[in-house]
Amino acid sequence: MRAIAVSEFGATPSIMDVGWPEPGPGEVLIKLVAAGMNPFDWKFAAGDFGDMIPAGFPLILGQDGAGVVESVGDGVERFRPGDQVYGSFFGAARGLGSYCEFTLSPQDGQIAMMPQKLVYSQAAAVPMASMTAFNLVDEAGVDEGKTVLVVGATGGVGQQAVQFAALKGAHVIATAGPDMADRMGEFGADETLDYHEVDVADAVLEEHPDGVDVLLDMVNDKRKVDLLSESVKKGGVVASTIGAADVEGLKKRGIKGINFQNRASGELLTTISEMIDTGRLTVHLTREVDLTDVPDVIADAKRGGARGKTVIRV
Numbered sequence: 001m002r003a004i005a006v007s008e009f010g011a012t013p014s015i016m017d018v019g020w021p022e023p024g025p026g027e028v029l030i031k032l033v034a035a036g037m038n039p040f041d042w043k044f045a046a047g048d049f050g051d052m053i054p055a056g057f058p059l060i061l062g063q064d065g066a067g068v069v070e071s072v073g074d075g076v077e078r079f080r081p082g083d084q085v086y087g088s089f090f091g092a093a094r095g096l097g098s099y100c101e102f103t104l105s106p107q108d109g110q111i112a113m114m115p116q117k118l119v120y121s122q123a124a125a126v127p128m129a130s131m132t133a134f135n136l137v138d139e140a141g142v143d144e145g146k147t148v149l150v151v152g153a154t155g156g157v158g159q160q161a162v163q164f165a166a167l168k169g170a171h172v173i174a175t176a177g178p179d180m181a182d183r184m185g186e187f188g189a190d191e192t193l194d195y196h197e198v199d200v201a202d203a204v205l206e207e208h209p210d211g212v213d214v215l216l217d218m219v220n221d222k223r224k225v226d227l228l229s230e231s232v233k234k235g236g237v238v239a240s241t242i243g244a245a246d247v248e249g250l251k252k253r254g255i256k257g258i259n260f261q262n263r264a265s266g267e268l269l270t271t272i273s274e275m276i277d278t279g280r281l282t283v284h285l286t287r288e289v290d291l292t293d294v295p296d297v298i299a300d301a302k303r304g305g306a307r308g309k310t311v312i313r314v
């Protein structure tokens with residue numbers, strides 16, 4: 001089957017012909033129709049996580065995908081051939097991913113029935129970003145009446161975090177330029193700040209002199225998160241999705257620091273499907289590309305400027 005893969009960590013991803021996976025006991029074989037792209041995919045292939053996560057080579061990139069159950073292994077009861085499913089299919093130890101035609105998932109892995117409202121390309125954009133945002137908002141204690149600053153709000157995780165925070169009844173401030181400000185409003189943001197034009201911490205403190213309750217940061221390094229945390233009130237929370245919260249330093253200032261690690265599951269994905277089908281959660285697809293375009297798309301994505309999600313037609 002065709003796949004985007006690397007022969008070793010750090011190699012440039014390219015299109016390869018690799019063998020089909022076979023479902024073992026308890027496993028589901030999925031014929032993918034679309035794969036969703038996430039920054040983790042190329043960071044992992046670049047070797048950014050070192051030996052922390054075992055990998056087999058050639059290593060197929062990607063996790064997120066949507067498609068049809070092709071066949072199931074012994075003992076699988078939750079899914080059957082023909083089911084339309086989506087999920088986060090991380091199989092790096094066996095070289096498996098989602099930028100390919102077929103992948104495997106344990107039946108009790110991060111797999112669920114697809115939201116009925118979505119087509120495959122939309123569904124493939126959901127799993128990692130939505131599950132991350134859902135858990136992040138929850139772990140940071142975002143709730144009704146709290147003021148939340150979302151930095152990186154225009155990205156895959158950010159767009160979902162804005163929606164989950166607004167659904168909780170929080171007052172949401174999102175970083176976004178003029179091209180995305182209206183969309184942030186549709187997602188439930190109460191204010192937007194263009195980080196290209198203003199100093200975000202200063203602008204927040206101008207409108208909210210006591211500071212915000214929660215900062216959710218998806219993009220900044222330790223130094224910048226530290227500067228932004230000046231806009232968080234004592235007793236508040238600073239959460240980073242990229243390990244940039246100085247937990248001890250924040251503690252000294254009476255702020256809880258969180259270096260967030262996602263905990264994904266099929267149950268959470270089922271909850272997200274329900275939220276999408278009842279119109280509470282929206283997915284914004286930026287573009288659809290072909291498998292052959294992926295090496296160039298990754299090079300572009302590394303330069304920044306993501307606006308929601310890119311999905312691969314498999």
Ligand SMILES: NC(=O)c1ccc[n+]([C@@H]2O[C@H](COP(=O)([O-])OP(=O)(O)OC[C@H]3O[C@@H](n4cnc5c(N)ncnc54)[C@H](OP(=O)(O)O)[C@@H]3O)[C@@H](O)[C@H]2O)c1
Nearest residue numbers: 039132152154155156157175218241260261262304305306
């Ligand atoms: N810890 C975990 O479990 C976990 C889970 C999922 C994701 N992550 C990580 O979380 C990060 C975000 O993921 P993602 O999928 O949302 O990435 P993404 O889609 O690439 O989004 C990043 C967004 O941030 C914007 N941005 C860049 N610099 C900014 C700044 N200084 N201030 C405000 N906005 C800025 C970018 O737009 P412009 O460049 O146009 O400004 C882009 O829209 C990634 O590093 C990913 O690896 C971690």
